[in-house]
Amino acid sequence: MGCTRGLLTRCLCGITGLFYPQYGIVLDAGSSHTNLYVYEWPAEKENDTGVVHQVEVCKVEGLGISGYSQDTEKAGLSLQRCMKRAQEVVPEHQHRETPVYLGATAGMRLLSIADRVLSAVEKTLRSSPFNFQGARVISGQEEGAYGWITINYLLGNFKQPGWLNFLPHLRSSRGTSGALDLGGASTQITFVPDQEPIESQENSLHFRLYGKNYKVYTHSFLCYGKDQALRLKLASDLQASNGSLLDPCFHPGYLRIMNISDLYTNPCIANGEQQLPFTQLHLQGNGDYQRCRMTIQKIFNTSHCPYSSCSFNGIFLPPLQGEFGVSLDARYTWREVSGASQACDNHVEQQASKVFVLLQVKAEFPKIKEKYLSEYCFSGTYILSLLENGYGFTMEKWQSIQFLGKIGSSDAGWTLGYMLNLTNMIPAEKPPTRPLSHASYYFLLVLSSSSLSL
Ligand SMILES: Nc1ccn([C@@H]2O[C@H](COP(=O)(O)OP(=O)(O)O)[C@@H](O)[C@H]2O)c(=O)n1
Numbered sequence: 229m230g231c232t233r234g235l236l237t238r239c240l241c242g243i244t245g246l247f248y249p250q251y252g253i254v255l256d257a258g259s260s261h262t263n264l265y266v267y268e269w270p271a272e273k274e275n276d277t278g279v280v281h282q283v284e285v286c287k288v289e290g291l292g293i294s295g296y297s298q299d300t301e302k303a304g305l306s307l308q309r310c311m312k313r314a315q316e317v318v319p320e321h322q323h324r325e326t327p328v329y330l331g332a333t334a335g336m337r338l339l340s341i342a343d344r345v346l347s348a349v350e351k352t353l354r355s356s357p358f359n360f361q362g363a364r365v366i367s368g369q370e371e372g373a374y375g376w377i378t379i380n381y382l383l384g385n386f387k388q389p390g391w392l393n394f395l396p397h398l399r400s401s402r403g404t405s406g407a408l409d410l411g412g413a414s415t416q417i418t419f420v421p422d423q424e425p426i427e428s429q430e431n432s433l434h435f436r437l438y439g440k441n442y443k444v445y446t447h448s449f450l451c452y453g454k455d456q457a458l459r460l461k462l463a464s465d466l467q468a469s470n471g472s473l474l475d476p477c478f479h480p481g482y483l484r485i486m487n488i489s490d491l492y493t494n495p496c497i498a499n500g501e502q503q504l505p506f507t508q509l510h511l512q513g514n515g516d517y518q519r520c521r522m523t524i525q526k527i528f529n530t531s532h533c534p535y536s537s538c539s540f541n542g543i544f545l546p547p548l549q550g551e552f553g554v555s556l557d558a559r560y561t562w563r564e565v566s567g568a569s570q571a572c573d574n575h576v577e578q579q580a581s582k583v584f585v586l587l588q589v590k591a592e593f594p595k596i597k598e599k600y601l602s603e604y605c606f607s608g609t610y611i612l613s614l615l616e617n618g619y620g621f622t623m624e625k626w627q628s629i630q631f632l633g634k635i636g637s638s639d640a641g642w643t644l645g646y647m648l649n650l651t652n653m654i655p656a657e658k659p660p661t662r663p664l665s666h667a668s669y670y671f672l673l674v675l676s677s678s679s680l681s682l
Pocket residue numbers: 257258259260261292333334335410411412413414415453454455557558560561600
């Protein structure tokens with residue numbers, strides 16, 4: 229029964245709706261795969277007693293939507309199973325009022341025909357019984373911002389009134405936690421620096437949340453997610469090869485043949501192809517952690533910095549400040565490599581070296597897909613290089629990194645922050661103790677950059 233049919237039905241739904249939990253759905257269309265999240269919160273959100281939390285994650289089978297550029301219809305069809313799952317999770321009488329958002333990240337930022345893929349995806353989402361609110365490619369800055377909001381919302385760092393505070397030990401002692409997101413095609417770093425003002429305008433965000441102002445630094449490195457970073461590395465190594473590569477970032481015995489044209493199919497690698505006298509790359513692993521780090525190092529250009537301090541490629545990075553939560557995807561690499569969710573310096577180094585041994589014993593990892601297993605050596609080493617050499621997490625700073633999977637029942641990715649924003653669930657001002665009769669005080673998210681459209 230839908231809530232729009234008939235006056236009596238509408239009245240009943242209006243009254244009972246006060247007591248039903250509410251739902252929102254966000255699809256995270258990443259470069260490598262899509263996840264659908266269902267969030268739930270108590271209906272009475274205006275007095276802020278409730279907490280928005282994740283009740284379901286459905287992993288879409290197949291490729292990320294940007295992988296269907298040759299057959300865009302399939303991008304839409306691939307989502308159907310998870311949309312059906314969402315229909316089971318959200319009670320039927322609430323389908324029509326439940327908003328659905330799709331946000332696509334770096335894979336789609338790199339795709340010239342992203343609009344065509346989005347149209348196919350929209351077709352599927354519109355045909356669902358939910359209240360479809362739009363499918364779009366979010367900017368790297370938004371991805372960083374929403375990831376930061378998610379982590380701090382879930383940790384209770386905004387000191388939201390009525391917060392359940394079920395994880396007091398993770399709550400940041402210094403106000404807010406920084407957010408690190410390590411994806412397949414891009415990586416984001418977002419935190420509140422001590423240093424003010426933030427030297428570069430495009431890295432600067434301003435928020436007013438629960439009556440407090442936050443000046444936040446963020447940067448998204450397109451092409452420096454681990455899948456694209458591997459391409460950057462291979463393209464760089466190839467320049468000095470004859471088409472055969474002995475690669476220290478793959479385990480001994482590993483063989484892969486790649487078409488050079490496939491390697492050069494995206495904007496991350498510019499114009500190198502024409503100069504190469506061969507059409508295929510023959511890659512042979514000869515795992516060596518130290519040498520792997522050296523080859524990875526080449527993709528971080530640290531030769532110039534127009535600011536007081538930089539990460540790499542001339543991008544401003546203020547001194548690191550406070551604790552950092554590493555979101556979702558790095559967890560995969562981390563969990564299997566180290567078996568621990570907490571990182572610390574020496575331990576990290578040893579574990580990364582161990583990858584090479586572990587990779588030879590596939591039987592130890594029966595559940596891991598071949599693709600991920602074969603790239604563990606590169607992935608683990610790349611993440612270490614990025615954090616240490618790219619962002620400057622030195623030995624003592626490692627203590628400040630927490631590898632997060634879930635906080636409570638919710639994944640620590642950008643999607644929750646995205647939904648909180650779009651459903652006006654984060655107030656700019658502290659809500660008064662007595663509920664207001666209207667929702668006008670909700671939400672004022674002021675972002676200084678013009679490129680960020682919220
Ligand atoms: N079991 C898994 C699942 C994902 N992953 C990796 O996690 C990353 C997820 O990135 P993503 O698809 O969200 O890409 P972005 O669009 O965020 O850059 C990819 O590099 C996947 O290969 C993994 O290493 N192991």
